[in-house]
Amino acid sequence: MTGRPLRVGNASGFYGDRCDALREMLVGGPLDVLTGDYLAELTMLILGRDRLKDPSRGYAKTFLRQLEECLTLAHERGVKIVANAGGLNPAGLADAVRGLAARLGVPVRVAHVEGDDLGGPQGRFPGALTAHAYLGGAGIAACLSAGADLVVTGRVSDAALVSGPAAAHFGWAPDAYDRLAGAVVAGHVLECGTQATGGNYAFFAEHDPADLRRPGFPLAEVYEDGSAVITKHDDTGGFVDIGTVTAQLLYETQGARYAGPDVTARLDSVTLTQEGPDRVRIDGVRGEAPPPTLKAGLTRLGGHRNEVVFVLTGLDVEAKAALVRAQLEDAFDRAEARPAEVGWELARTDHADAATEETASALLRLVVRDPDADTVGRAIGGAAVELALGSYPGFHVTAPPGKGAPYGVFEAAYVERSGVEHVAVLPDGERRPVPFGADDTLVLDDVPQPPPPAPLPPGPTRRVPLGLVAGARSGDKGGDANVGVWVRTDDAWRWLAHELTVARFRELLPEAADLTVVRHDLPNLRALNFVVQDLLGEGVAARARFDPQAKGLAEWLRARHVDIPQLLL
Numbered sequence: 001m002t003g004r005p006l007r008v009g010n011a012s013g014f015y016g017d018r019c020d021a022l023r024e025m026l027v028g029g030p031l032d033v034l035t036g037d038y039l040a041e042l043t044m045l046i047l048g049r050d051r052l053k054d055p056s057r058g059y060a061k062t063f064l065r066q067l068e069e070c071l072t073l074a075h076e077r078g079v080k081i082v083a084n085a086g087g088l089n090p091a092g093l094a095d096a097v098r099g100l101a102a103r104l105g106v107p108v109r110v111a112h113v114e115g116d117d118l119g120g121p122q123g124r125f126p127g128a129l130t131a132h133a134y135l136g137g138a139g140i141a142a143c144l145s146a147g148a149d150l151v152v153t154g155r156v157s158d159a160a161l162v163s164g165p166a167a168a169h170f171g172w173a174p175d176a177y178d179r180l181a182g183a184v185v186a187g188h189v190l191e192c193g194t195q196a197t198g199g200n201y202a203f204f205a206e207h208d209p210a211d212l213r214r215p216g217f218p219l220a221e222v223y224e225d226g227s228a229v230i231t232k233h234d235d236t237g238g239f240v241d242i243g244t245v246t247a248q249l250l251y252e253t254q255g256a257r258y259a260g261p262d263v264t265a266r267l268d269s270v271t272l273t274q275e276g277p278d279r280v281r282i283d284g285v286r287g288e289a290p291p292p293t294l295k296a297g298l299t300r301l302g303g304h305r306n307e308v309v310f311v312l313t314g315l316d317v318e319a320k321a322a323l324v325r326a327q328l329e330d331a332f333d334r335a336e337a338r339p340a341e342v343g344w345e346l347a348r349t350d351h352a353d354a355a356t357e358e359t360a361s362a363l364l365r366l367v368v369r370d371p372d373a374d375t376v377g378r379a380i381g382g383a384a385v386e387l388a389l390g391s392y393p394g395f396h397v398t399a400p401p402g403k404g405a406p407y408g409v410f411e412a413a414y415v416e417r418s419g420v421e422h423v424a425v426l427p428d429g430e431r432r433p434v435p436f437g438a439d440d441t442l443v444l445d446d447v448p449q450p451p452p453p454a455p456l457p458p459g460p461t462r463r464v465p466l467g468l469v470a471g472a473r474s475g476d477k478g479g480d481a482n483v484g485v486w487v488r489t490d491d492a493w494r495w496l497a498h499e500l501t502v503a504r505f506r507e508l509l510p511e512a513a514d515l516t517v518v519r520h521d522l523p524n525l526r527a528l529n530f531v532v533q534d535l536l537g538e539g540v541a542a543r544a545r546f547d548p549q550a551k552g553l554a555e556w557l558r559a560r561h562v563d564i565p566q567l568l569l
Contacts, residue, residue, distance in 0.1 A: 003223065003224055005222055005223045005228075005229070006166055006169045006170070006221070006222045006223075007030060007031050007033070007219060007220075007222075008031070008032065008033045008034075008035060008162050008165060008166070008186075008190070008219060008220050008222060009025045009031045009033070009035065009217060009218070009219035009220075009233075010025075010034075010035050010036070010037070010161075010190040010191070010193055010217050010218055011024070011034055011036050011066075011193075011217055012035075012036035012037055012038055012083070012193060013037055013191065013192040013193030013194065013195065014037065014038065014040055014043070014192075014193075015039070015040070015043045015046070015060050015062065016062070017193055018193075019062060019065065019066060021193070021217050022034070022036070022067075022069075022070045023066075023069060023070050023073065024217065024233075024236070025217055025219075026070055026074055026077060026079060027073070028216070028233030028234075028235075028236060029233040029234060031077075031079050031219065032079065032080065032165075032169070033079065033080045033082060033165045034074065034079050034080070034081050034082075035081075035083060035161040035162060035165075035190065036063065036082075036083035036084070036085060036161075037083075037084060037158050037161060037191045037192070037193075038060040038063065038083065038084055038085040038087065039060075039084050039085075039087060039155060039158075041297060041299070041476075041478065041539060042408075042410075043060075043087070044087070044088070044130045044132065044155070044297060044299050044410075045129065045130065045299040045408040045410070047059070047060075047087040047088050047130070048129040048299055051088055051089070052129075056089070056092055057089065057092070058089035058092065059085055059086050059087045059088065059089045059090070059092055059093040059152075060083075060085035060086075060087055060093075063083055063085035063093070063152075064096055064097070064100060067081075067100055068100060068104075071097075071100065071101060071104055071106050071108060071150075072104055072106050074149075074150075075106050075107070075108055080144065080148070080149055080150065080151075080165070081149070081150045081151070082140055082144075082150075082151045082153075082161050082164065082165055083151075083152055083153070083161070084152070084155070084156055084158075084161060085152055086112060086113075086114075086152040086153050086154045087154060087155075088117065088130060088132070088154065089154075090112040090113060090114050090152050090153055090154045091112055091114060091425070093112070093152045094111070094112035094152050097110050097150060097152065108149045109148050109149045109150070109427035110148065110150050110151075110152075110427060111144075111146065111151050111152075111424065111425055111426050111427050112143070112151065112152045112153065112425050113135065113139035113140060113143065113151065113152075113154065113156065113422075113423070113424055113434075114153075114154060114423050114425060115133075115135065115139075115420060115421040115423045115434075116132045116133045116134070116135050116153075116154045116155040116156070116420070116422075117131070117132055117154065118131040118132060118133055118296055118415065118420070119131060124415075125296075125298055127300055128299065128300050129299050129300050129301055129408070130297070131296060131297075131298045131299075131413075132154060132155035132296060132297055133155065133294045133295070133296045133415055133420045134156065134157045134260075134261055134294060134296070134297070135153070135154075135155065135156045135157070135160065135261055135294070135420075135422050136156065136157060136160050136163070136164075136260060136261030136262035137156070137157075137159075137160035137161075137162075137163040137164025137165075137167055137180075137183075137261075137262055138164065138167070138174070138262060138422065138434045138436070139153070139156075139164070139422050139423065139424040139434045140153065140156070140160060140161070140164025140165065140168070141165070141167040141168035142168075142424035142426070142432055142434055143426060143427075144164070144165060144168040145168045146424070146426040146427060146428075146430075146432075147427055148426070148427050149427075151164075155297065156261075157184075157260045157261055158187065158188065158191035159183075159184040159185075159186075159187030159188045159191060159260060160187065160260070160262070161190075161191070162183055162184075162186055162187030162190060162220060162222065163183040163187050163260075163262060163263075166179075166180075166183040166186075166222045167180065167183070167262075169222075170224045174262070174435070175289075176226075177263050177264075177287030177288060177289065178225075178226055178285065178286055178287045179224075179225060179226035179287070180226070180262055180263040180287055181226065181263050181264070181265035181266065181285045181286060181287025181288075182222075182225070182226025182227055182228060182282065182283070182285040182287075183222055183226060183228070184258070184262070184263060184265045184287075185249070185258075185265050185267070185270060186220040186222055186228035186230065186282060187220075188248070188249065188251075188253075188258070188265075189218065189230050189245055189248045189249060189282070190218050190219070190230075192251065193218070194216070194217060194218070195244075195247070195248050195251065195473075196218040196230060196240065196244055196245060196248045197215040197217065197218050197232050197236075197237075197238035197239065197240055197244060198211070198212050198215045198237075198238035198240075199212075199215050199238065200247075200473065200551075201243065201244055201247060201471075202243075202467065202470075202471035202472055202473065202554070202555070203243055203471055207239060211237050211238065211239065212237065212238060213237060214236075214237045214238075215236075215237045215238025215239075216232040216233055216236025216237050216238050217232065217233075217236075218230055218231070218240065219231060219232060219233070226285060226287075227281065227282060227283035227285075228281070228282045228283075229275060229279050229281050229282070230245050230279070230280045230282065231278050231279045231280075232278055239278055240278040240279065240280055241274060241278075241280060242272045242273075242274055242280055242488075243471060243486075243488065244280075245272055245280045245282070246272065246471070246484075246486050246525050246527060247471060247473040247486070248473070249267065249270065249525065250473055250482075250485075250486065250522075250525070250527055251473050251475050251482075251484065252475035252476065252477055252482060253267065253482060253484070253529060254477070254482060254520070254529070254531050255267075255447060255518075255520045255529070255531075256268040256447040256520055256522065259290065259291050260290060261290055261294055261417075261436065262290055263287045263288070263289070264288040264290055264291065265286075265287055266285065266286040266287065266288065268447065268450070268521075268522050268524060269285055269286040269524065270282060270284060270285055270522075270524055270525065271283055271284035272524075272525070284524075290436075292416070292417065293414040293415060293416055293417065294414065294415055294416075294420055295412055295413075295414055296412065296413045296414065296415050297410065297412060298410070298411050298412070298413055299408050299409065299410050300409050301406055301407075301408055301409075302369075302406075302407050302408055302409040302538060303340070303369055303370055303371040303372075303406070303407060304369070304371070304372065304373040304375075304376045304377075304404035304405060304406055304407065305367060305368065305369045305376060305405060305406075305407045305543065306367075306368050306377060306379065306380045306381075306401060306402070306403070306404045306405065307365060307367045307380070307401075308366050308380050308384050308397050308398075308399075308401045309363050309364065309365050309366075309397060309398040309399070310324055310363070310364040310365075310366070310395070310396075311361050311362075311363060311364075311394070311396050311398060312350070312361060312363070312364055312392065312394070313350070313357060313361040313394045314350075314360055314394065316392075317348065317350060317362045318346075319392075320364075320392035320393075320394075321346050321362075321364045323391060323392050324387065325344055325364070327387055327390075327391055328366065328383055328384065328387070329342070331382075331383035331386070331387075332379060332383065335378065335379065335382075336378075337370075337372065337375045337378075338375075338379075339368035339369060339370040339376055339379045340369060340370045340371065340375075341367075341368065341369040342366070342367075342368050343366070343367045343368075343369075343544075344364065344365070344366055345364070345365045345367075345546060346362065346363075346364050346365075347362060347363045347365065347546075348362050349362055349363055350362040363398070365546070366380070366384075367543075367544075368380060369407070370404070373403065373404040373406070374404070375404070376404035377402075377404040380401040381401045381402075384401055385400075407543060408539075409538040409539060410478050410479075410538065410539035411478060411479075411539070412477075412478050417436045420436075421433070422434040422435075422436060447520075449520075449521050450521055452497045452498060453490075453493060453494045453497055453523070454494060455495070455498045456491060456494050456495050456498075456565055456567075459565055459567060460565070460566045461563040461564055461565050461566060462563070462564055462566055462569060463561050463562070463564075464561060464564055464569065465559050465560065465561055465562075466500075466508070466557060466558050466559075466561070466562050466564070467557075467558025467559060468564065468569060469487055469492050469495075469496075469564055469568050469569070470485050470486065470487050470496060470500075470558060471485070471486050471487070471488075472484060472485045472486070472554035472555070472557055472558050473554050474550045474551065474552070474553035474554035474557075475549065475550060475551065476536055476539070476548075476549040476550050478536070478539045479533070479534050479535070479536045479537055479538060479539055480532060480533050480534065480535065480536065481531075481532045481535045481536055481550035481553055482529060482530065482531050482532070482550075483529070483530045483532070483550075483553055483554050483557060484527055484528070484529045484530075484554070485500060485527065485528045485529075485530070485554070485557070486525055486526055486527035486528075487526050487527075488526070489526075489568075491567065491568060492526070492568050493523070493526040495564070495565055495568060497521065497528070499562065500519075500528055501519070502517050502518075502519050502530070504562075505517055505519070505530055505557075508557055508562070509532075509553070509556065509557055509560075511535065512532045512535060515532055515533055515534055515535060516532075516533040516534070517530055517531070517532050518530070518531045518533075532550075535550065535553075536548060536549070
């Protein structure tokens, strides 16, 4: 690391994150660039429905409310703002920001990036509500190099919010793969906000609860060679250590190659060092050419769904569940139209000899889906309520069944880069086409798995939860889920690498028993990353599973009991 770093902060990890984070980051300490990530797979569906109601919308409205309070402050402090809040309508948001700036009397040069929209209903993906390619950071870099103070984008890769400003600041060439990869890794750590500063952290109980009530947002000091330090402003809550950075590095990733529009970052090359309190250095990152295609996210309306949760209290829970299920299935068969999909799930939340009625009760969840809203409305509204006086003893539900609600479906597609127009619309209105990086592209084959470390010698064990020695974090990518598992000592890594095989993973998480599970080893991080294909069906918007984004999957794994060597405890 040499020279002054570029200080890039984050003030949003999703559409709905802390509204006052923008101000917190601007007043909390020095920054060069402040980023905001507003777009997730589900958000694109939400914005798509907004656009159906009003074609002038389709962007994150909360961003404008944040700017109303903070635009003057950012201008006074010389902080550039880069956000993907443009969603489906970056040009519309850019115009709205210009109007706000004029009303506030702030001379802000606004630019935006477009070209990600692949046409929606009339485009190359008929039937899609939204269809957007993931663009890289080059358009952002072009806007900043042309003097923009604020850049809004549509669908770019989350890490592009950091790699774009870094490329502009340091003048990196499109084939500076190691440098770009380092910035992409830093961007991936920042993109989910406080998940890098103690939020959603497996070992949170080891820290002062008062310090975790309001974690500060993270920032990265990015250097010219692509290395970075992840930290946060002084006097803010939370903490930054190797564990929090490792957890976020593993979040929603797949193999050792983290492929993006500008570069493929090799996660197996990342080295983390605790440089000081709340400072973790990232270096050693190697980059490769990007793949020849761009990922595109497609959303569509999948139909309508409805659900009801029956409360089963006291004795004979299984028999009560069987009775009401048989009654409802019979009612569906007699109905004018049976729902296309009917799903049941019994959660045994009940305890024997319980001290309260709630802890004596189990929950039986029924979910129905159908293209027709009336079918799912009638299916539950009529059939379930009619059983109120003629079913199991103690019959009641958590809430009255309502009308059927629409649900969405997310899927990924891949398009040739040559078929996507990447355009930087500069502050003066010039529309500048942005080339897609260097000419060389990478064919993404599997990275050979490194040899496992030498196993621990045999010794006494205790049967305890895996989470006593292993941290984990999980998330969703469309219908797939990933679970990253890491440990904090070399001895624990020697044990984990041999213990948590794919077969053992399936045994501990029976929901994955019949699914394709792929394990990727990351020895530098003392980590394993498991990708579970099709666990989430048609994605989060379809809400096909109790935990539709697999957020708690890692904590379920950590709660499972295994035989752990005594020396690790």
